[in-house]
Amino acid sequence: MRLRAVLFSFALALVASVAVPLSGQRTLEPVIVVFHDDVRFQSFLPGLPDARFRANPKAWAYLDRQVLGAVHLLENQYGFQSDHVYSATVRGFAARLSRDQIEALQRDPLVAYVEHDTPLQSFEQVVPWGIDRIGAAPEPQRPPGAATVNVYVLDNGIERPQRELTAA
Numbered sequence: 001m002r003l004r005a006v007l008f009s010f011a012l013a014l015v016a017s018v019a020v021p022l023s024g025q026r027t028l029e030p031v032i033v034v035f036h037d038d039v040r041f042q043s044f045l046p047g048l049p050d051a052r053f054r055a056n057p058k059a060w061a062y063l064d065r066q067v068l069g070a071v072h073l074l075e076n077q078y079g080f081q082s083d084h085v086y087s088a089t090v091r092g093f094a095a096r097l098s099r100d101q102i103e104a105l106q107r108d109p110l111v112a113y114v115e116h117d118t119p120l121q122s123f124e125q126v127v128p129w130g131i132d133r134i135g136a137a138p139e140p141q142r143p144p145g146a147a148t149v150n151v152y153v154l155d156n157g158i159e160r161p162q163r164e165l166t167a168a
Contacts, residue, residue: 028096030117033074035091039110041066044073052081063087070110078104 047068053060064087071085071093078101082093094117097105105111 026098028098029102030094030096031102031114032094032117033092033105033114034112035067035070035110036112039070039091041070041091044069047072060085064091067091074105074108074110 041064044066046065047063047070049060063085067087068085071082074093075081078097080095080097080101082095084094086092086094102114106114
């Protein structure tokens with residue numbers, strides 16, 4: 001009976017040590033935080049370049065400074081540092097946050113939503129049945145000597161008007 005109690009105590013301690021992070025460590029989750037569409041960014045002080053800008057100027061130089069200012073405000077208020085800031089099609093940021101920080105941001109009036117940042121994988125395009133049905137070649141045939149042209153269309157799935165993709 002005593003052996004059973006010792007084994008049970010050992011198993012319980014083992015499970016507790018696996019489930020709880022080491023003392024002083026917080027579990028951080030990668031998330032994307034998106035601002036509401038009606039946030040008045042012009043009311044925020046412009047964000048100033050910091051160490052992230054100096055480390056990767058190309059990735060940070062294009063940002064709308066007022067959106068960056070709103071992100072800096074939330075960083076200071078909730079104690080985190082964003083990994084990326086988005087200020088064009090989507091206004092928000094990506095960061096690694098604790099559960100408490102996520103819950104606080106979900107209640108923040110500037111924030112529309114917080115979602116987990118998960119890797120995306122693209123799949124090979126499936127040829128529509130109509131193209132296959134008429135026997136069209138998978139790749140157009142080029143006349144000899146014609147220049148090679150590559151066309152790439154990336155669709156992020158966000159339903160914003162795309163002037164570049166309209167047929168005229």
